[in-house]
Amino acid sequence: MVSLEDVLAVAEGRRRAILSTTPDFRQRIAKGNVFLERLLAEDGVVYGVTTGYGDSCNREVSAFDLEQLPRQLYTFHGCGLGEALTVEAARAVIMVRLVSLCRGVSGVSIELLERLVWLLDHDVIPVIPEEGSVGASGDLTPLSYLAAVLCGEREVLHDGKRRPTAEVFAEHGLTAYRLKPKEGLALMNGTAVMTALSVFAFARTTYLAQLATRITALSVHALNGNPYHFDAELFAAKPHPGQNKVAQRLREDLHAPESPRNSSRLQDRYSTRCAPHVIGVVEDALPWWRQFLENELNSANDNPLIDAEQGKVMHGGHFYGGHVAFAMDSLKQAGANLADLLDRQLALLVDARFNHGLPSNLSGAAPERASLNHGYKAVQIGASAWTAEALKLTMPASVFSRSTECHNQDKVSMGTIAARDALRILTLVEQVAAATLHAACQGVELRSQISNTPLPDRLADFLADCRQIFPALGEDRALEHELRTLCDLIRQRHWNLYDA
Template sequence: MTQTSAPSAPLRQGQPIILDGQPIGLEEVLAVAEQRRPVMLSAEPGFRARIDAGQQFLERLLEEEGVVYGVTTGYGDACTRAVAAEDIDLLPHQLFTFHGCGMGQALTVEASRAVVLVRLVSLCRGVSGVSFELLERLVWLLEHDVLPVIPEEGSVGASGDLTPLSYLAAVLCGEREVIDNGHHRLASEALAERGMTPYRLKPKEGLALMNGTAVMTALAALAFSRCEYLARLATRITALSVQALDGNPYHFDAELFAAKPHPGQQRIAARLRDDLHAPSTPRNSPRLQDRYSTRCAPHVIGVVEDALPWWREFLTNELNSANDNPLIDVEAGKVMHGGHFYGGHVAFVMDSMKQAAANLADLLDRQLALLVDSRYNHGLPSNLSGASAARLPLNHGYKAVQIGASAWTAEALKLTMPASVFSRSTECHNQDKVSMGTIAARDALRVLTLVEQVAAATLHAACQGVELRSQLQSATPTPQRLSDFVDQVRQQVAALEEDRALDRDLNHLCRLIHQRHWSLYDAG
């Protein structure tokens, strides 16, 4: 790897993630995406020997005039077309060149970091026939935070994320654009500035980089973290709503939930009991039954909580898989042609996640509708206005915020149609059954953004409702955990007294939610 003196790499906190072909977790993908941990290749000689063995095996095959898909043949339906020996070195360049047709918005820099890491993890398995130098180049991108600009549209999620991953391959070779210090610039300039020569892909390396599920898996890892946090936040917001509405906290009784033993649903009920200080059901509760958006909150949020373990299993397996084609078995001396690039597991997780997450938005939007409506909020001001009595006719509180939340919820619900059922036959009917996993992941991220917006709106209003409730003579004291949480929120956004535009407040809350700002509940 040719490198001269270069600008210093970005500083990162935390212990390095050492890649040696062993599994890593979704949280480690997130840590790299957020620049909280650096990445290093293992210095163990056995790791490098395993990587080198695959490339050396391919070189021997080529010397023996062996036929290897994508190395001595064309790609896809052109696999029966032999490539002349003198052109084999040109083939990887051709692959990323003709796939340079991505469209749409570019992935975020966090997503781009995750993509590089996920592809690197797969190649470190040692069965893709790539060189150790290629792995070093991928680590270099992360070290220097020089990331490919990856258009998000153009993958059908089988034969891998070919088009978006072509932008990773091209950047290594000094082509197309990178994100460098927050700005788009030519890859050739960013490499040259750091004394790094463009890479020359070896015979199978273009295919190994592009023929995998790295983009959908990276996006799914980011989506998983956001959805996991939203389930916890929706629980806390529900507790605030129950308190603000003077609701019945005994709907979350432990013996009641023992009768329907979904473990995630039970955890949500337990968190609500702890928030509301409602350990057991009294003989006669103050109000027998609240509306479903509070009473059934554990049943809605519990779907997410119960799905998280199997979502994690599917995504972790995909993250740590070798998912390009063909794969190399050095010990058996064979090249294995298959379809591990098919992203069906990721697609299924993302399609189910966006449905479960959109239901969180629907739940919180219904709670907000109760909070602002004086017919149902049990004594709170209309629209939760904090204005004085004299100023009340001029003020409209959260009226427009509830309209906005309803709009965001409707859009989230509209996007829940599964992408995985829309397989299209592509590439001259070679790719005649495809996963649409990347589209499903993009949909899920959009749904999660909308859910975060609804959560921000309902959180803002629920804190207002708790404070207004506490001012009523008949109010029961606010449980300490909820009071402390309202204080934490108030450090970020002020209460609504006279009407003001709330877009800055809501955007700020969305950023905090996206950053998982508040610590919510313990690991249990």
């Protein structure tokens, strides 16, 4: 079983992909290809091998043209548009496709699997446009760029440069691969792109849930809030595990193990009091998102599948990305709610009517300079804009199925669009998190100046680390560079926030 973290490690260059050398594995792969060759010799007709594709499946291809058929498939699908996937995302695509083909029911050869590993080992990565897939029959158009690169065509990213594939292969002494009968279809007819993008979405959301918890703790302290809103007995009465995990983290961050008999501060506003109920949705959804995505990752999801043991070809629809689409559409909503939560906390922090004695807009300027300085006023406006955009993108992609390919693909998943939407939303969430983190650090320091209240140990250590990255805001300064740096660090999972 390959995990999401395994794919992420290969994508980020922290781990190598190595094919098994066991005889059982090699024989299983070889059997499928041998059976397919025998079936061709005995029956003469196999979908996608001796026929056209999709609604052209009734068109038989002459023996003279059979070797040309896989090239035709990736050639006419070479119409992707939009930005190219990042190098890490494209590496993840290769890895995800490799995992699926290693199931041994796709009718491919061991040589094809070795070529995929070679691309990863030598960091020769296909340039893959991100737009053009409806998520069934899988990610045909973007995966055509992987098939074409194996055959020495189109372009790759290598040593930080975009170059013709043939040129890079020549430098490495590698000849173009010649696709065997079903290998073009096996490479392209699957869910590798949407699954690969979902790996990143899952990892980023996991981290953002933890970071949102830490920022909430800072906000509660800065707002002189009630730390006993996260009481263990209180949360035992509503036992969602993830929600309780968030409450426990907040208790530990704020040094609030037990509630007093009757709190002096009764009820904070919902963006802090109900933070476990918002962040907890993410924490409770993570296990089933993982189940959906890891099942997809470890599946054979092309068509048809080749069962060499039973001696049959199985036609179906495993290329359909419905589970990925559903996971990503729900992740979009849960993720955008993190942005909304943090945006509301930031709005409280900057507003002198609600921040319990902090300066307006958290300005750190001297009193005589107050009329000239505006602190985090514009940062809060920016966070509001980023939050609004994130919320706007939460419309489910999966409900926008379109009939395509002469109504052969008449119900499609839109899983790749859902995954792309999720990544864009998460970028916006990270921007809101960066803004609120910057302001919350300012807020807790200003609170200490006002009340001389010590910061709990965890928060003090975290603040000290943040102050190595950006200073407190005294006189107004442009914060774009600092916010971009924070966004980069968030995406790199810079802080080790909580134990798993």
